[in-house]
Structure formats: structure tokens, C-alpha cells
Amino acid sequence: MPASLDGQLVIAISSRALFDFEAENQIFNKADDLPYMALQLEKIDEPAVPGMAYSLVKKLLAFNSPAHQRVEVVILSRNDPVSGLRVFKSCYAHGLPLLRGVFTRGRPAWSFLEPLQANLFLSANEADVRDALTADFAAARVYPKSASTEQHPDEIRIAFDGDAVLFSDEAERVYQQDGLHAFQAHESAKVQQPLPPGPFKSFLQALHRLQQDAGDAPMKIRTALVTARSAPAHERAIRTLMSWNIQVDEAYFLGGLEKGPFLKVFAPDLFFDDQTGHCDSAASVAPTAHVAAGISNTKSTAGS
Structure with a gap:
């Protein structure tokens, strides 16, 4: 029987919302993404710094236990699969047990929200967010440089x-x-x-x-x-x-x-x-x- 996300709170999140990739993003070019890919590969064993939504994701995952999987967080990103390697390595380094990811190498990512049964989509890409909202998904464009609120840990x-x-x-x-x-x-x-x-x-x-x-x-x-x-x-x-x-x-x-x-x-x-x-x-x-x-x-x- 295939795995199912039924009954879970599903959050789809882009890599730039979860980790601070703003420096890497400065060299991103839609016409030629190879330099960006090379930089991510060069840093593949360097855990990315937590980003704007990192604390939220970590707290949401605390609702899960061996007996109850209540929350699923999925990486949904316009990044390429090579850059996706660094994303997952960063998750593991920070103790985030994320298992699923979709990487579209520059193509719109929002269309995968339906098969993911996503309740929320967080992305730094405004076009994806607008398209997701038009398709009746709860979606929002994150402010990557937002202030952090490291309070109320429980x-x-x-x-x-x-x-x-x-x-x-x-x-x-x-x-x-x-x-x-x-x-x-x-x-x-x-x-x-x-x-x-x-x-x-x-x-x-x-x-x-x-x-x-x-x-x-x-x-x-x-x-x-x-x-x-x-x-x-x-x-x-x-x-x-x-x-x-x-x-x-x-x-x-x-x-x-x-x-x-x-x-x-x-x-x-x-x-x-x-x-x-x-x-x-x-x-x-x-x-x-x-x-x-x-x-x-x-x-x-x-x-x-």
C-alpha cells in the first residue's frame, strides 16, 4: 500500500524560506543556472544557516511522535536536484527529519501542491505564490530577512x-x-x-x-x-x-x-x-x- 498524507497538516516550503540562501541567490540567473549549481555543490557539506521559517518548521515537527505522524513538511523548490542535495544535508545537520522534496530547476513549483495535499505553501517566489492563491491554496511570499523571534520554545x-x-x-x-x-x-x-x-x-x-x-x-x-x-x-x-x-x-x-x-x-x-x-x-x-x-x-x- 502506498504512503499517504491523509489527515496530516502538510506544509510545502521553499528552500529559501527554510534556509538562508540569500547570498547564493545573488548569483542566480534564469538564463544560466550553472554557476549557482556549482556554488551549492561546492558548499554541499556546509550546513545552510536557518532561514525565516526554520523555527516554525522545527516547532511543527515537534507534534510528531513514533505513534502519531501529525505534521508533514515537504521541500517544494525551484532549485535543481543538485542544490537539493545541500538542502537535505542541511536538514539532517540541523536535526530536521524531512523526507520529501520536489525540485523543479526553475519551473513553477506550485502545481505540485495538489498531489501533496498541502495546507500551506511558503515561498520566496512571488509568481508561484500568486499562482497558488489563484488555485485556492493558502500561500504566502516570505520576507527572508525578517527579524527572528526566538521565544516561547514550547x-x-x-x-x-x-x-x-x-x-x-x-x-x-x-x-x-x-x-x-x-x-x-x-x-x-x-x-x-x-x-x-x-x-x-x-x-x-x-x-x-x-x-x-x-x-x-x-x-x-x-x-x-x-x-x-x-x-x-x-x-x-x-x-x-x-x-x-x-x-x-x-x-x-x-x-x-x-x-x-x-x-x-x-x-x-x-x-x-x-x-x-x-x-x-x-x-x-x-x-x-x-x-x-x-x-x-x-x-x-x-x-x-
């Missing part, structure tokens, strides 16, 4: 923006087209009507299931909603989560205040937001990933 903390991340961009469209007053009136009028789901609802649900099913695990999960909403628009957001039968542990309704200082206190292992301005603020204090979804990203030209 707890995973993940923070989400609301509109265009957990929820659809329905309300955000009203705000951008008609202003704050119209937004507040729209949300008050529809307070009893749940917001349509956004691209990260499914990932939050998967985290919630893991949190409930792994009560005996040494690692715990704590989630936070970090949104520019304020009263009275906060109520619809909370009622939406209630209608999904999902609880978040903390919620910050900031009314447009900069998110970075609040995230510094919460110290997430990863924060997701659809607006690059919020991501820039957050990346100075915590690992951050941009969700290129919704009206704010319709004409986005953010680099990868």
Missing part, C-alpha cells in the same frame, strides 16, 4: 490579518472605494452575516484541528487576529469566526495603528498580511509573509 504563535487573509476582501473593497464611514456602515449592516472565507481560512481550520487533536504533544499553538478594524466593525469579524466554529486566542483591533509594535509583544513565529506596508512594519520585529490576495494586490508590483 508554543507556536501564528498571527493573521483579517480582510483578504482569513476573510474575503469584500469589506476591504468597500473601504478602498468609498472610505472608512461607508466601511463601518457596511459592516454594521451586515454584522449578522458571516464574511466569505479568505485564502487562509482552510489553514486556520487545519491548525485548529491540530490544536484539538494533539493535546498530548509537547508543543502548543496560539493564534491571533491582528487587524486594522476597530469597533463597531470588529463584531462581524468575531461572529464570522464563531460561525466557522473556530477560536483564535487573541485579537487586536487596531483601528489603523501600525501593527509592528503589537506583533513585537505577541512575538509570532509567523505573521500573514495582504498589504506590503503592514508586512514591512511586521518584518522588522517578526517572521512575516505577504499574502498577495484581494484588491490591495490587484496591481501589486512587490518584488520577490
